[in-house]
Amino acid sequence: DAKTTQPTSMDCAExxxxxxxxxxxxxxxxxxxxxxRQIHSQGPQYIIHGLKNNETNEMxxxxxxxxxxxSTLILPHxxxxxxxxxxxxxxxxxxxxxxxxxxxxxxxxx
Amino acid sequence: xxEITQSPRHKxxxxxxxxxxxxxxxxxxxxMFWYRQDLGHxxxxxxxxYGVQDTNKGEVSDGYSVSRSNTEDLPLTLESxxxxxxxxxxxxxxxxxxxxxxYFGPGTRLLVL
Numbered sequence: 192d193a194k195t196t197q198p199t200s201m202d203c204a205e206x207x208x209x210x211x212x213x214x215x216x217x218x219x220x221x222x223x224x225x226x227x228r229q230i231h232s233q234g235p236q237y238i239i240h241g242l243k244n245n246e247t248n249e250m251x252x253x254x255x256x257x258x259x260x261x262s263t264l265i266l267p268h269x270x271x272x273x274x275x276x277x278x279x280x281x282x283x284x285x286x287x288x289x290x291x292x293x294x295x296x297x298x299x300x301x
Numbered sequence: 302x303x304e305i306t307q308s309p310r311h312k313x314x315x316x317x318x319x320x321x322x323x324x325x326x327x328x329x330x331x332x333m334f335w336y337r338q339d340l341g342h343x344x345x346x347x348x349x350x351y352g353v354q355d356t357n358k359g360e361v362s363d364g365y366s367v368s369r370s371n372t373e374d375l376p377l378t379l380e381s382x383x384x385x386x387x388x389x390x391x392x393x394x395x396x397x398x399x400x401x402x403x404y405f406g407p408g409t410r411l412l413v414l
Contacts (some may be wrong), residue, residue: 225401233318233407234393234405234406235391235393235405235408236405237342238403257414278343287349287397287401288346288359289346291344292343294343
């Protein structure tokens, strides 16, 4: 069973913020939320991860709701190169394997 | 810079042949993984290793094998290639620390005729 639910696709205008939602209503206390993306024909790329606090790095921000049942990945100023499939993954602390769902196809347009 | 490489990048083979896909990482990572990606299925885990001499089966391990004789390499072998194994194969590695970021290779496109 999928641990996360994401929209199949989203559109965003270049230069605008892209907000990608993820539902993980069955997340447990020791599970992290990870985000990866996959640009066409390339291997997946790590973006960011968090446990319960909001996180920010040079690529994106991750907002996790207080009840931890959902999160939002924010790309503050989307560019055409951000067009990719974005995967939200829940992973238990101490385990190394990742289970990928089908992700969200983000299309950034001029 | 440290990296993870895969070879070959493209491979065409015939049904029944043995095929080995190479994966080499210079991160000195303990953990290595093999995934396959097919339309409609996303990435699925085939095998993984937590260190030298350690191997574990993933979600779709039937027809595949791996061996880990050193830290840098985790070759994936298709013992007798089948058309259902036509796919894009990705190798990944991670350090095994709590952050557990996986770094992926560029992929190998395999066509089994």
